[in-house]
Amino acid sequence: DTGVSQDPRHKITKRGQNVTFRCDPISEHNRLYWYRQTLGQGPEFLTYFQNEAQLEKSRLLSDRFSAERPKGSFSTLEIQRTEQGDSAMYLCASSFRPGQGAETQYFGPGTRLLVL
């Protein structure tokens, strides 16, 4: 257990429904990342926050995806009008940005989404 938690761990939904995932990072970590992983692939970057500011969004993140980190602590990732292609493991990672040296990211257990 890295100290990063995600909820729910599994979600099954029907195409067209909206879903929301939550990530609670390690408490002293100021950076929070969202990745998506499909079978047989490595995780792909979606977006990241430093404190409450969303600093980058991947081109993979269509307009149906939105992420927030309102108080610089937990984050939510919402997918609107889900499609079958959204089925994947959604991973959250947190880190503390050091003044120098490598920044290490620690992953939560993930939320596995299945869109029927």
Add this chain to the structure above:
Amino acid sequence: QKEVEQNSGPLSVPEGAIASLNCTYSDRGSQSFFWYRQYSGKSPELIMFIYSNGDKEDGRFTAQLNKASQYVSLLIRDSQPSDSATYLCAVPPYAFGNEKLTFGTGTRLTIIP
């Protein structure tokens, strides 16, 4: 050329032997390199990171980095069945900036008892 490349395997190694996992990357500006282990159905778990040329050892694991060749490897000594997993190489594209990770597809390692 993919940004981070790994042989997908599967790589089978007898128990007690050395497992060697390789990774190449395309961005010459990358400064730090990470190895994650991922068991089936689980999330990635950080094993090691390296940012200096040469070797870095941690227990049975050794990471090796050659920036001139844009090559990073992970050696696992005295392989155990519990080492059977997918090993992901991850590289952030910028030096000490945005540290979003670009992952390879992973190498599936099986340790044969």
